[in-house]
Amino acid sequence: TGNKEIKKTQEVDPSFNSRDLTAERIWATSHDGTEIPISLVYRNELFKKDGSSPLLLDGYGSSQIINEPVSKGPPTVQYWLHRLHQWCSSAIMLLSDMFIVVCMCLHSQSFSPFRLSLLDRGFVFAIAHIRGSSYLGKRWYDEGSMLNKRNSFLDFIASAEHLVAEKYTKPVRLAITGASAGGLLVGGTVNMRPDLFGAAVMNAPLLDVVTTFSDPTQRVAVPLRSEYGNPEANATVYKYMLTYSPYDNVRWGKYACTATILSISLNSSSSLAYLLSCS
Numbered sequence: 001t002g003n004k005e006i007k008k009t010q011e012v013d014p015s016f017n018s019r020d021l022t023a024e025r026i027w028a029t030s031h032d033g034t035e036i037p038i039s040l041v042y043r044n045e046l047f048k049k050d051g052s053s054p055l056l057l058d059g060y061g062s063s064q065i066i067n068e069p070v071s072k073g074p075p076t077v078q079y080w081l082h083r084l085h086q087w088c089s090s091a092i093m094l095l096s097d098m099f100i101v102v103c104m105c106l107h108s109q110s111f112s113p114f115r116l117s118l119l120d121r122g123f124v125f126a127i128a129h130i131r132g133s134s135y136l137g138k139r140w141y142d143e144g145s146m147l148n149k150r151n152s153f154l155d156f157i158a159s160a161e162h163l164v165a166e167k168y169t170k171p172v173r174l175a176i177t178g179a180s181a182g183g184l185l186v187g188g189t190v191n192m193r194p195d196l197f198g199a200a201v202m203n204a205p206l207l208d209v210v211t212t213f214s215d216p217t218q219r220v221a222v223p224l225r226s227e228y229g230n231p232e233a234n235a236t237v238y239k240y241m242l243t244y245s246p247y248d249n250v251r252w253g254k255y256a257c258t259a260t261i262l263s264i265s266l267n268s269s270s271s272l273a274y275l276l277s278c279s
Contacts, residue, residue, distance in 0.1 A: 012113040020044055021119065028128075028162035031154045034143075037135070038159050040126035040168070043119045055124040055169035057160055061132030061144055061152035062181035063227065124168055128159035130185075145227045147236070150244050153188045160189075160196050172198045179203035187246030190260070199259040209245035210238065 022044055027035045040055075047053055115125055129135040132144025132152040144152040160176065163169055174197050178186040183205020190200050206212060206220070213221050214232040229237030242248050 010113070012116070016113075016116065022047070026162070026166070028155075028159045030151070030158040032151070034131070034151075034155070036131075036155045036159055037129045038126055038162070039129065040124055040163075041119065042124040043122070046119075046122040047124065049167050051164070051167040051170040052173070053122060053124050053169050054173045055126060055163060055175070056118060057126045057128060057156075057163065057174065057176045058182070059128045059130055059152075059156050059159075059176070059178050059185050060182040061130040061156070061185055063132075063224070065133055126159075126163065126168075128156050130155035130159065132181075146229050147240055149228065149240070152185060153192060153244055156185055156189050157193050157196065160193075164196070171196050175199035175201065177201040177203075178205070181206055183207065184209065184246065188244045188249070191246055191249040191251075202260070205246075207245075208247040210241050210248060213241070214238075 020043055021041055023039070023041045026038050026040070028038055030036050042053070118125060130144065130152050131140050132149070134141045142148065144155070156176075160174060164171060164174065176186050176189065176197055177200070178184075180203070183202035184207065186200050186202050187205055187207050190197060209228070210231050212218050213225060213228055213230060215221055216232075229241070231238035231241050
C-alpha cells in the first residue's frame with residue numbers, strides 16, 4: 001500500500017525532536033571524476049553555511065562494510081534487517097575475527113543518541129561513503145581494494161575538500177575519525193593532506209600496513225590479503241602499499257595543524273595487536 005507504520009522506536013532523551021535536525025545527501029567529485037556520496041546531519045538553529053561550523057567526518061571504506069546514512073530518527077525494522085544481511089556478508093569475509101565484525105555491525109551509523117551531544121553543540125556530523133565499502137555495489141568495493149586502494153583515501157580527501165568548498169566547515173574546524181580500517185583511512189589521509197584537517201581521531205587503527213600483511217601470524221592479515229594483497233609474495237603489492245601505509249609515510253614537521261588522538265586497548269580481543277597502532 002505504500003503506507004508506513006512505526007512499530008517501535010529507540011528511546012532517547014524526551015527533549016529530542018527530529019524536526020530540529022536536517023539530514024542531507026551531497027556528492028563530491030573524486031580525483032578520477034567518480035561522484036562520492038556524503039550523508040550529513042546538523043541542528044537547524046545552530047548551523048550556518050558560512051564555514052564557521054565544526055564538522056566531524058567519519059569514514060571506513062573496507063571489507064564491504066557500509067556506513068549507514070545518517071537520519072533524523074531511530075532505526076527501523078528494515079534497517080536492522082539490512083544490518084543482519086550486512087553482518088552475514090561480513091562474517092563470511094572475516095571469520096577469523098568475529099569480534100571485529102560484530103562490533104562494526106552493531107555500531108549504528110544510522111542513529112546514535114551519543115552524537116546528539118555533538119549536534120547540540122553546533123557540530124555537523126558527516127559520513128563519506130567512499131570506495132572500498134559496498135555502498136554502491138560490488139564495483140564500489142572493487143574500486144577501493146587491492147591495487148585500487150588509494151581510491152579510498154582520495155575519495156575521503158575529495159569529500160573533505162567538498163565540505164570545505166561548500167562552506168559546511170573550514171579546515172581548522174574539520175575533524176576526521178575512523179576505527180580499525182577506518183583508522184588506516186584517517187592515518188593515510190592525514191599523511192597525504194595534513195593541511196586539510198584540524199584534528200584526527202583513530203580508534204584501534206591499522207597503521208603499519210606492510211608489516212601487518214607480511215606477517216602470517218597476525219590474525220587480521222591472512223583473511224584480508226584477498227582485499228589488500230600480500231606484500232610478502234608480490235613485489236607490486238609491496239610497492240603499492242608503501243604509497244599509502246601511514247607508518248611508512250610519516251614525515252617530520254608536516255603535522256603542525258592536525259591534533260591527533262589515538263585510542264587503543266592493551267587487553268582488547270581485537271585482531272589488531274596494540275603495537276601495530278602504537279608504531
